[in-house]
Amino acid sequence: MPASAPPLRGPRRATRGFSLVELLVAMAMFLIVAGAAFSLFNSHVQMVTRQQTLSGVNIGLRNAMSQLELDLSGAGQNLLAGDVTSGQSFSLGVIINNNVPGVAPACAPNTANWSYPTQSACFDSLTVINLKPCTLAGGTYAPVLVIDDPGNAQESLSTSSIMWGDDPNNPDNVATLTNDVSCFKSGDELLVVQIPNNGQQQAPCDNGPFNYCIAVVTLTQDAQVSGAKIQLQHNPTGASSDPLGIVYSPAGTLNFKNALASGFTNGAYIIDLGSGANAVTYAVQANPANPSDPQLMRCTGAVCNGTNGQVLTDQVIGFKVGAALWDNAKSTDLASYFYDATLYCNGGIQVSGTYVDCTATPPAAYDPYNYTLVRSIRISMIGRTPPNADMTLAKFKNGFDGGPYLVQQGAIVVDLRNLSNADSTN
Numbered sequence: 001m002p003a004s005a006p007p008l009r010g011p012r013r014a015t016r017g018f019s020l021v022e023l024l025v026a027m028a029m030f031l032i033v034a035g036a037a038f039s040l041f042n043s044h045v046q047m048v049t050r051q052q053t054l055s056g057v058n059i060g061l062r063n064a065m066s067q068l069e070l071d072l073s074g075a076g077q078n079l080l081a082g083d084v085t086s087g088q089s090f091s092l093g094v095i096i097n098n099n100v101p102g103v104a105p106a107c108a109p110n111t112a113n114w115s116y117p118t119q120s121a122c123f124d125s126l127t128v129i130n131l132k133p134c135t136l137a138g139g140t141y142a143p144v145l146v147i148d149d150p151g152n153a154q155e156s157l158s159t160s161s162i163m164w165g166d167d168p169n170n171p172d173n174v175a176t177l178t179n180d181v182s183c184f185k186s187g188d189e190l191l192v193v194q195i196p197n198n199g200q201q202q203a204p205c206d207n208g209p210f211n212y213c214i215a216v217v218t219l220t221q222d223a224q225v226s227g228a229k230i231q232l233q234h235n236p237t238g239a240s241s242d243p244l245g246i247v248y249s250p251a252g253t254l255n256f257k258n259a260l261a262s263g264f265t266n267g268a269y270i271i272d273l274g275s276g277a278n279a280v281t282y283a284v285q286a287n288p289a290n291p292s293d294p295q296l297m298r299c300t301g302a303v304c305n306g307t308n309g310q311v312l313t314d315q316v317i318g319f320k321v322g323a324a325l326w327d328n329a330k331s332t333d334l335a336s337y338f339y340d341a342t343l344y345c346n347g348g349i350q351v352s353g354t355y356v357d358c359t360a361t362p363p364a365a366y367d368p369y370n371y372t373l374v375r376s377i378r379i380s381m382i383g384r385t386p387p388n389a390d391m392t393l394a395k396f397k398n399g400f401d402g403g404p405y406l407v408q409q410g411a412i413v414v415d416l417r418n419l420s421n422a423d424s425t426n
Helices: 020-072 174-181
Strands: 094-097 125-128 145-147 154-156 162-166 189-194 203-205 208-210 213-218 224-226 229-233 262-265 269-272 280-287 290-300 309-313 316-325 374-384 407-415
Touching: 020 280, 020 290, 020 309, 020 374, 020 407, 094 316, 094 374, 125 316, 174 224, 174 229, 189 262, 203 213, 213 262, 280 309, 280 316, 290 316
Parallel strands: none
Antiparallel strands: 094 125, 125 280, 145 162, 145 269, 154 262, 162 229, 189 213, 189 269, 203 208, 224 229, 280 290, 290 309, 316 374, 374 407
């Protein structure tokens, strides 16, 4: 039996498998591709993170603006609507505190932690005032009264501490007056308005003739019926009588040219604004838990004290309020808004028998802090992403204040005009 032939083997190949060089090249290519992929992924993660953070800022601004619109849309109500006999109209719905810093560095952020000096004159604020809610007299709000002094033709609110009132819809009716006094309580701020009557074109105020005269007092006792009139005991006109800041500044300065301390004639209107609890104030306050977080607050009352409000949005670094005034339009929409209440102008004011030209620079006379002129409000807000929260922005400087964060701006315009108000009498 022949022996088996040995198996045939192919020639040994020197290039069998991968060489070390090929392996190194493959690994290098893999690392380059993987590195590029991870770098792209990382950049997209950073981009998405920034977009999400900036979207949060945008949502916060939009929510705050929506709440502002809701509160401001009803601020143009006719405060004299309760007097159904005269058909008069008068609106005063918003008090704007424009803080105009004298030196720009005073409002610069602290670059150590990027906190803003919210307590300085860097942010505006506004207060929406309303009639005092009261259903005890048969309506929704406290009734509108008129001055009716049984012994005098005029009332002096600066020297007298008692004002006599009556119900214009049902005068001298003791039953009606008894219901009315249930709404007028100690601590209520009363707005007294003198409107021209008996054919007058303007009312004589302390500083000259105006379309109306105005004063405020605060009740020191609950109102009571005396005879066939309502007795209203109050502090004489002064800063202490104006917690809402309608006529007087926080420093006690009389700001209203239309002010009248004495000489209110019978028939002048008495409007109950309450103790301020039904007012709503918007202001920027520092977060007590984080000094780098300026918060926009919505507060109950005429001031924000940190305990009477709710946070609308965080990281607000800009809040400015401009007012478009009655009969004071400029050449452009933006130019028509006044961001300094001391520069309000009223074409209804007369100087030496001539009406003021508000288009002149400067006009012959200003009408500072006359918030009854306000017809619409433009609110500009600037929000930011939390500072130092995104390390990828450590060397980034935004174009607004140079901080290492992204900023977002928003603005709204709210029309306060109420179709029930006649501008000819306002």
